[in-house]
Amino acid sequence: MQTIKQHGWVFLLMLATSFLAFGKLMSTPIWDPIDVNILCEANNLAQNPMAMFKHIGFYFSQPLLQLAFLLEYHFFGLNPTGYIAVNLFIHAFNSFVVYMLVHMLFHRRPMSILSALLFALGVGSYGKILMGVHHLESLLLAGLHMLVLYFFIRNDFRRDGRILSPLFLIGLGLFLLTGLTRSASFSLILTLIAYKAFFFNWRQGRAILSKDLLVFTITGIIFYWAQHQWGYRQPTVFDSSAPFHHFSLISLKNLFRYLTLMFFPLQKSPILAETNDLVVWLYQGRTFIRVFLTLAIISYSFFGFVFGNKAIRFFIAWTYITLLPFCGSTAAGTWLNLSHLYLTSLGFCVVLAGGTRSTCRMLKNAGYRRFVPYLVPLGFAMASVGLAHMLDQQHVRVAAQPKSVAMRKEMVRTCTQRPARFQEQP
Numbered sequence: 001m002q003t004i005k006q007h008g009w010v011f012l013l014m015l016a017t018s019f020l021a022f023g024k025l026m027s028t029p030i031w032d033p034i035d036v037n038i039l040c041e042a043n044n045l046a047q048n049p050m051a052m053f054k055h056i057g058f059y060f061s062q063p064l065l066q067l068a069f070l071l072e073y074h075f076f077g078l079n080p081t082g083y084i085a086v087n088l089f090i091h092a093f094n095s096f097v098v099y100m101l102v103h104m105l106f107h108r109r110p111m112s113i114l115s116a117l118l119f120a121l122g123v124g125s126y127g128k129i130l131m132g133v134h135h136l137e138s139l140l141l142a143g144l145h146m147l148v149l150y151f152f153i154r155n156d157f158r159r160d161g162r163i164l165s166p167l168f169l170i171g172l173g174l175f176l177l178t179g180l181t182r183s184a185s186f187s188l189i190l191t192l193i194a195y196k197a198f199f200f201n202w203r204q205g206r207a208i209l210s211k212d213l214l215v216f217t218i219t220g221i222i223f224y225w226a227q228h229q230w231g232y233r234q235p236t237v238f239d240s241s242a243p244f245h246h247f248s249l250i251s252l253k254n255l256f257r258y259l260t261l262m263f264f265p266l267q268k269s270p271i272l273a274e275t276n277d278l279v280v281w282l283y284q285g286r287t288f289i290r291v292f293l294t295l296a297i298i299s300y301s302f303f304g305f306v307f308g309n310k311a312i313r314f315f316i317a318w319t320y321i322t323l324l325p326f327c328g329s330t331a332a333g334t335w336l337n338l339s340h341l342y343l344t345s346l347g348f349c350v351v352l353a354g355g356t357r358s359t360c361r362m363l364k365n366a367g368y369r370r371f372v373p374y375l376v377p378l379g380f381a382m383a384s385v386g387l388a389h390m391l392d393q394q395h396v397r398v399a400a401q402p403k404s405v406a407m408r409k410e411m412v413r414t415c416t417q418r419p420a421r422f423q424e425q426p
Contacts, residue, residue, distance in 0.1 A: 007100065010113060014095040017120045018088050021385050022130050025392055026084045029408065031399035035080070035133040036411045042073035043415040064177055065137050072136075078415060083133040090139045091130060095120035097146045098346055104153060105199075105311045106354075114353040114377065115346075121381040123352070124262040124345025127388030128338035131395060135339055142343040144178045145188055145322075147171075152192055152212070156203060161212045168212055175216060179223040187325050189213075189220050194317040198310045254327040254336075255320070260293045261336050262348050265387060304351075312354060319347030352377050 030036060049070055076082030099116035103109060122130070129135045151171035159165040178188065196208040266286060304316045326340040356373045363370035398404055 007096075007103075010099050010116065011092070011096040013113075014099070014116060014120050015089070015092040017117060018092040018095065021121055022088060022091075022127055022388060024389065025127075025130055026081045026088070028080070028084075028131070028392055028395055029399040029404075030078075030080050030133070030411070031395045031404050032132050032134070033407065036407055038069060038134055039073065039078060040411060040414050042069045045070055046073055065140065068136060068140065069133075072133075078412060080133065083136070084130065087130050087133075087136060087139055090136070090143060092120065094139065094143045094146065097143060097150060098349070101146055101150050101153075102350055102353075104150065104157075105314070108357065111353050111357045114356065115349045118349040118353060118377055118381060119346060122345075122384040122388055123377070123380045124348040124384075125341040126265050126338050126384045126391075128391065129342045130388070131392065138339055138342055141178060144174050145191075145343060146346070148174045148178065148188060149191060149195070152216075153195060156196075156206075156212065161206065161210050163211050163215055172215065172219070175219060179220075186220055186224070187321060189217055190321045190324075191318060192216060194314055194321060198314040198317065202310060251327040255323055256294050256297065257290075257336055258323050258326065258341060258344070259297050259319070260290050261338065262341055262345060263293050263297075264289055265338060265383075300351075312351065315347040315350045319344055322347075352380065 030039075045066065049067075072083055072086060095116045098119045099112050102115045103112035106112060118124075122128075129138055148171050151167050151174065155161060155165050155167035155171060159167055162168065175188065192213055193208065196203065196210070196213065200208070264286070301316055301320075304312055308316070322344045323340075326337075356377055359373040360370050363373070
């Protein structure tokens with residue numbers, strides 16, 4: 001109750017920010033075939049919910065995710081407004097968890113609020129993850145990922161990492177839910193190891209490979225084995241006959257391509273044909289800009305590790321670790337998915353907020369000029385919301401095309417008829 005009184009207003013702030021910035025997305029008709037397939041499958045499973053434990057499906061195969069889609073289908077049916085509203089609510093909650101996590105590690109409320117606001121405004125991920133029904137998976141996984149980390153750190157700090165602590169048991173339960181959402185155990189375990197390593201002195205020198213971490217590791221291995229035996233495994237886009245070094249080089253390249261995308265999100269898109277000349281000019285100079293940004297990112301990462309404090313080092317490591325699951329799944333030269341940057345963008349928002357607040361403190365005697373550093377995060381926030389609405393306008397145009405209209409009519413026809421296997425026998 002005390003936590004709610006102390007921090008509850010921040011959640012309301014995140015909720016208002018998310019819906020004010022992206023509420024317009026709720027009025028966009030269904031335009032993505034993936035969303036259509038998900039709704040049709042939810043309609044089929046609604047006739048026999050227990051079948052979801054044996055169902056692989058078109059897009060999702062984990063029980064928790066299927067249950068979430070079934071609940072949404074029960075309340076919203078084929079109306080996309082409710083689904084996007086749920087996505088926005090989860091996004092606001094995730095932004096609040098960002099605030100709680102950063103506040104716990106830095107003990108600086110203004111910086112924590114700024115980090116959470118930047119995350120809520122989609123800085124680094126540009127709202128892409130909020131535009132489709134199927135993105136519920138990534139939103140849930142990101143929220144569970146951050147909650148596991150929050151309870152793990154809180155237990156390590158307040159209970160010395162005891163495995164019988166209520167905080168640890170809550171964290172372990174949430175970790176199990178991540179495995180029922182999507183297989184991401186090892187990325188999360190690497191994040192926990194990074195915390196223990198970079199906060200070694202703050203943790204009073206307790207062992208890095210402690211009992212709590214070993215329990216998480218063993219649980220992750222069991223999940224991986226179970227997923228390998230019974231779960232759905234998405235195949236890699238690379239031919240198995242390709243040389244190993246080719247796969248490794250492409251993965252390394254994708255890592256920095258994604259990092260650059262957080263700063264410079266312009267890709268080849270129909271949007272470029274309808275935007276202003278400045279954006280077109282920036283896109284034409286993309287090669288030089290991306291090379292410069294890559295060098296800057298490498299430089300900041302190196303000097304951040306050498307001279308940064310423990311929290312900055314941790315969030316730099318977070319940025320790289322959370323990108324690893326996506327770097328090997330994109331072929332060279334293809335479209336990079338902005339939604340993959342959602343969890344990674346937390347590190348970017350924290351570094352941006354930390355740099356802004358530090359510069360302001362250096363200018364505390366400069367009068368109103370001390371607020372000038374806020375123009376940088378403000379620029380990123382405006383670019384994020386602006387790009388999100390440009391993408392949404394493109395989706396509205398796609399949704400109005402005859403092909404999309406016919407797709408939605410077929411969806412309605414399919415979902416209003418009971419599947420043959422559930423129809424009563426004559």
